[in-house]
Amino acid sequence: MKKVAVDAMGGDFAPLEIVLGGIQAVRDYKIPIVLVGDSEQIRKILADNGEDANSLIEVIHASQVIEMGEHPGMAFRKKKDASISVAARLVKQGKCDAVVAPGSTGAAVTAGLLGIGRIKGIERPAIVTPIPNEKGGHTFLIDAGASANPKPENLLQNALLGYNYAKYVRHIKEPRVGLLNIGSESTKGSALMTETYELLSKQTWFPFAGNAEGRDIPTGEFDVVVSDGFTGNVVLKFGEGLGKLFITLLKDSIYRGGVLAKLGGLLLKPALKKYMMKKFDYAEEGGAPLLGIDGTLIISHGSSRAKAIRNAIRLANQVAEEEIPTLVKNTLNVAIESE
Amino acid sequence: MKKVAVDAMGGDFAPLEIVLGGIQAVRDYKIPIVLVGDSEQIRKILADNGEDANSLIEVIHASQVIEMGEHPGMAFRKKKDASISVAARLVKQGKCDAVVAPGSTGAAVTAGLLGIGRIKGIERPAIVTPIPNEKGGHTFLIDAGASANPKPENLLQNALLGYNYAKYVRHIKEPRVGLLNIGSESTKGSALMTETYELLSKQTWFPFAGNAEGRDIPTGEFDVVVSDGFTGNVVLKFGEGLGKLFITLLKDSIYRGGVLAKLGGLLLKPALKKYMMKKFDYAEEGGAPLLGIDGTLIISHGSSRAKAIRNAIRLANQVAEEEIPTLVKNTLNVAIESE
Numbered sequence: 006m007k008k009v010a011v012d013a014m015g016g017d018f019a020p021l022e023i024v025l026g027g028i029q030a031v032r033d034y035k036i037p038i039v040l041v042g043d044s045e046q047i048r049k050i051l052a053d054n055g056e057d058a059n060s061l062i063e064v065i066h067a068s069q070v071i072e073m074g075e076h077p078g079m080a081f082r083k084k085k086d087a088s089i090s091v092a093a094r095l096v097k098q099g100k101c102d103a104v105v106a107p108g109s110t111g112a113a114v115t116a117g118l119l120g121i122g123r124i125k126g127i128e129r130p131a132i133v134t135p136i137p138n139e140k141g142g143h144t145f146l147i148d149a150g151a152s153a154n155p156k157p158e159n160l161l162q163n164a165l166l167g168y169n170y171a172k173y174v175r176h177i178k179e180p181r182v183g184l185l186n187i188g189s190e191s192t193k194g195s196a197l198m199t200e201t202y203e204l205l206s207k208q209t210w211f212p213f214a215g216n217a218e219g220r221d222i223p224t225g226e227f228d229v230v231v232s233d234g235f236t237g238n239v240v241l242k243f244g245e246g247l248g249k250l251f252i253t254l255l256k257d258s259i260y261r262g263g264v265l266a267k268l269g270g271l272l273l274k275p276a277l278k279k280y281m282m283k284k285f286d287y288a289e290e291g292g293a294p295l296l297g298i299d300g301t302l303i304i305s306h307g308s309s310r311a312k313a314i315r316n317a318i319r320l321a322n323q324v325a326e327e328e329i330p331t332l333v334k335n336t337l338n339v340a341i342e343s344e
Numbered sequence: 345m346k347k348v349a350v351d352a353m354g355g356d357f358a359p360l361e362i363v364l365g366g367i368q369a370v371r372d373y374k375i376p377i378v379l380v381g382d383s384e385q386i387r388k389i390l391a392d393n394g395e396d397a398n399s400l401i402e403v404i405h406a407s408q409v410i411e412m413g414e415h416p417g418m419a420f421r422k423k424k425d426a427s428i429s430v431a432a433r434l435v436k437q438g439k440c441d442a443v444v445a446p447g448s449t450g451a452a453v454t455a456g457l458l459g460i461g462r463i464k465g466i467e468r469p470a471i472v473t474p475i476p477n478e479k480g481g482h483t484f485l486i487d488a489g490a491s492a493n494p495k496p497e498n499l500l501q502n503a504l505l506g507y508n509y510a511k512y513v514r515h516i517k518e519p520r521v522g523l524l525n526i527g528s529e530s531t532k533g534s535a536l537m538t539e540t541y542e543l544l545s546k547q548t549w550f551p552f553a554g555n556a557e558g559r560d561i562p563t564g565e566f567d568v569v570v571s572d573g574f575t576g577n578v579v580l581k582f583g584e585g586l587g588k589l590f591i592t593l594l595k596d597s598i599y600r601g602g603v604l605a606k607l608g609g610l611l612l613k614p615a616l617k618k619y620m621m622k623k624f625d626y627a628e629e630g631g632a633p634l635l636g637i638d639g640t641l642i643i644s645h646g647s648s649r650a651k652a653i654r655n656a657i658r659l660a661n662q663v664a665e666e667e668i669p670t671l672v673k674n675t676l677n678v679a680i681e682s683e
Contacts, residue, residue, distance in 0.1 A: 139589055153526060154534050187492060187577040195493050195574055219581030223589040235534050236575050238526040242558030243579050244586055250478055250562040251590045254620040262615020269615075272608025276601025281593040 006036050007102035007301075007325040009318050010095045013042035014070045014088040015108030016307045023107060024050040026314020031061045033315065036322045039063040039101055042070070042088040067091040073307065077111030081119055089113065093120025096300040103301035103321035105292065107309045114151045117298040124330050126337040129155060130297035131163045131234070132304060133170050134241055137284040138225030145171050145229045146185075146222065149293060150238030157200040160184070160231055161208060165336060166296040166329070167229035168211045173327040174294075183217030183227035185236060191216070197233065205231075210336050248285050291316030294324050297333075301325040345375050346441035346640075346664040348657050349431040352381035353409045354447030355646045362446060363389040365653020370400045372654065375661045378402040378440055381409070381427040406430040412646065416450030420458055428452065432459025435639040442640035442660035444631065446648045453490045456637040463669050465676040468494060469636035470502045470573070471643060472509050473580055476623040477564030484510050484568045485524075485561065488632060489577030496539040499523070499570055500547060504675060505635040505668070506568035507550045512666040513633075522556030522566035524575060530555070536572065544570075549675050587624045630655030633663050636672075640664040 011027050013020045020042055027038045028051070040047050044066035051057045051064070067088040071080045081090060089108075093116040095101040104121075106113035110132075117130055131148035138144045147167035152159060164182050171180035184202055186194040191202050193216060205213040217227045219240070232240070255277075259270030283289060291313045292305035303321045305313055350366050352359045359381055366377045367390070379386050383405035390396045390403070406427040410419040420429060428447075432455040434440040443460075445452035449471075456469055470487035477483045486506035491498060503521050510519035523541055525533040530541050532555060544552040556566045558579070571579070594616075598609030622628060630652045631644035642660045644652055 137589065139592055150526060185578060187489060187574055198574075219578040219583070220585035220588075222582055223585040235526055235537075236578055239524060239558040239575055239579060240582050243561055243582065244558075246559035246562040247583055247586055248590075249559075250476065251587075251620075253478055254476075254623060255594075255616075258612065258615040258619040261619055262612065265611045266615035269608040269611030269613075272604045273597065273601065273612060274608075276597040276605035276608075277594075280597040280600055281590075284593060 007322045008037045008039065009103045009105060009321045009325075010039045010041055010092040010101040011105045011314070011318065012089045012092045012107060013040045013047050014067070015106055016305065016309050018308075018310055019107065020046050021050055022310045023314050025054070025311035026309070027062065027318065028054055028056050029311055029315035030318035031056070031059060034319055034322070035061065036318055037061045038318060039065055039095060041065050041067050041092040041095070043067070065091060065095070071109060071112040073109050075109075075112070077109060077115040080112065081115045089116045090120055093117065093302070096121050096302070102325040103303065105303045105305060105314065105317045105321050107305035107314065107317075108307050110150060110304055113302065113304040114295060117295045117302045121298045121300040121302060124297055124299050124333050127162050127166070127297040127333065129159050129162075130295050131166055132293050133167055133296055134293045135290055136222055136244060138223050140225035142225060143175070144222050144225055144227060145175070146237050146241065147229065147231055147296070148234040148237050149241045150234045151295065152234040153238070154235070155197070155233050157197060157204050160197070160201040160233065161204045162297065164205060164213075164229070164231045165210055165333060167231060169329050169332045169336075170294065170296060171228045173329065173332060174324050177228045180211070180228040181214040181226070182211055182229045182231065183214050183221065185219070185230050185232040186216040187218065189216050189218065201231075288313035288316060291318075291320055294320070296329060299330050345373075346661045347376045347378065348442045348444060348660045348664075349378045349380055349434045349440040350444045350653070350657065351428045351431045351446060352379045352386050353406070353427040354445055355644065355648050357647070357649055358446065359385050360389055361649045362653050364393070364650035365648070366401065366657065367393055367395050368650055368654035369657035370395070370398060373658055373661070374400065375657055376400040377657060378404055378434060380404050380406050380431040380434070382406070404430060404434070410448060410451040412448050414448075414451070416448060416454040419451065420454045428455045429459055432456065432641070435460050435641075441664040442642065444642045444644060444653065444656045444660050446644035446653065446656070447646050449489060449643055452641065452643040453634060456634045456641045460637045460639040460641065463636055463638050463672050466501050466505070466636040466672065468498050468501075469634050470505055471632050472506055472635055473632045474629055475561055475583060477562050479564035481564060482514070483561050483564055483566060484514070485576050485580065486568065486570055486635070487573040487576050488580045489573045490634060491573040492577070493574070494536070494572050496536060496543050499536070499540040499572065500543045501636065503544060503552075503568070503570045504549055504672060506570060508668050508671045508675075509633065509635060510567045512668065512671060513663050516567045519550070519567040520553040520565070521550055521568045521570065522553050522560065524558070524569050524571040525555040526557065528555050528557065540570075627652035627655060630657070630659055633659070635668060638669050
């Protein structure tokens with residue numbers, strides 16, 4: 006098991022839900038954790054739950070917090086003792102193997118970039134997010150918002166990161182990597198995309214499966230879909246909103262459809278939960294890894310509760326096990342030597 | 345009623361489904377139509393359906409067709425007698441008020457741009473597409489793919505077009521216009537978006553409601569969401585794919601959930617159709633207007649069948665009634681005078 010530092014002060018329900026999630030991860034998976042934040046509050050929650058003497062739980066005090074509204078870069082530089090900064094430093098110093106960062110995505114990306122540092126050869130980190138697909142698995146969208154104005158080289162690097170993630174962490178045998186664009190032909194789309202298409206076609210690190218359109222993300226025809234962070238972020242949030250709309254309309258159909266529809270809804274509910282809702286429940290995954298940094302960092306939603314945090318810690322352990330940074334460094338070295 | 349030219353050769357099911365859709369529009373709404381394409385085939389379908397002598401149906405022969413795989417601009421210039429070119433010319437010459445163009449979006453945009461022509465002051469046309477929202481209405485996304493590399497000025501013009509469409513064609517009282525971006529602050533996103541934000545804040549044609557995030561599209565907080573054509577196209581197609589996935593998972597829940605779930609599904613089916621499926625049925629709307637051209641053109645899906653075409657003709661009539669080009673010209677003139 007890897008040791009996971011958790012920013013216990015991040016997100017809307019910190020520290021209570023974060024600490025409870027940490028306790029669940031320790032109990033369910035025996036993953037050792039370090040809770041970083043206001044030690045007095047954290048210790049009280051641990052004591053209330055009978056976990057004040059668990060040898061798998063450490064507490065490290067941090068006196069500051071980066072708030073949602075703050076400029077991430079400035080706040081990170083100023084608040085040396087912010088919980089997220091201290092957690093990132095634990096990874097940088099080799100005292101922990103991974104960080105779970107709930108709350109501000111900007112603060113988490115900055116902590117990864119400045120606190121842990123980039124992999125040599127990767128210019129910008131990228132967020133990889135799973136989207137459920139028709140084949141029963143997930144399509145991994147990279148980048149979901151770390152870098153809004155990338156260059157073709159950055160997208161090539163995203164593709165390499167996503168490929169390694171799909172293959173080694175998610176155990177997809179031969180991941181199909183596609184480029185998110187507005188048509189299947191190589192000449193389609195913006196200048197950024199046609200140039201990236203060329204780079205992806207020329208590289209020899211992994212097979213390139215061509216352009217993916219928006220509708221291809223949920224089909225599962227591609228395992229990894231490479232995107233600029235702007236489009237990726239819009240797509241991800243749009244999917245979130247559309248998911249909510251579907252649920253609303255489903256409920257509407259049940260409540261407005263009369264007695265028979267209500268009965269139908271009641272009978273269908275357990276199956277809906279099992280086969281549908283679970284797939285769209287963010288907490289099942291718990292967070293999205295920031296790839297391209299020289300360590301493991303999982304970004305969790307600001308609205309994360311205990312279950313999401315438990316699963317984010319589980320994911321952090323999984324990602325750290327596979328040592329993506331080493332895999333990527335090896336690929337990049339090979340590429341440099343063969344040139 | 346306005347007179348609508350229909351490219352009877354466009355799309356996967358042409359000419360049969362297109363002609364049948366035309367017949368339905370004439371029967372249901374008394375909209376006069378001109379069917380453009382292979383007159384022999386068209387007349388045969390009309391005769392088979394007892395409509396060879398309907399005074400509201402005209403047939404104009406066109407000997408060529410622009411195929412899905414062709415380069416739209418080159419095909420349009422070369423094939424002077426293509427059905428879509430002839431249909432666009434009918435509007436240019438004032439013989440028809442609108443075109444319905446099923447099939448290749450590229451060919452339809454080219455026909456609008458070169459065959460009908462731009463509104464003076466509008467550099468690039470834009471496609472406006474309705475997305476169902478939580479408030480029971482639609483959010484209008486503009487541009488859904490006509491222009492993949494716009495400048496800030498183009499997005500400002502899209503906003504004006506979308507505002508007029510929402511207000512005058514869709515009768516939304518005071519449309520809220522938002523800019524699709526990756527955060528709500530004015531400084532968020534790409535250079536394109538921050539510059540556009542500034543332009544939108546300074547103009548006085550309509551109130552600007554600020555940045556919209558992906559998740560705001562389905563909430564209905566904005567009536568018009570302005571986007572570059574790249575992101576808009578990805579979002580639209582992603583929504584299509586995600587809709588299919590939801591339906592798949594819903595069916596999975598019914599079929600895999602045992603006898604009770606099956607019974608529940610049966611009881612719920614009529615309400616689902618009425619309150620949910622209908623909202624996501626593309627054919628209900630039938631097509632998406634290309635705005636910014638000096639006339640009316642509705643782009644329909646290549647997979648359109650009769651019902652979609654009937655509704656696209658109804659929409660064409662509606663859009664043509666409101667004379668958006670005149671509204672836009674008036675706004676642009678006012679703006680120029682006041683400078």
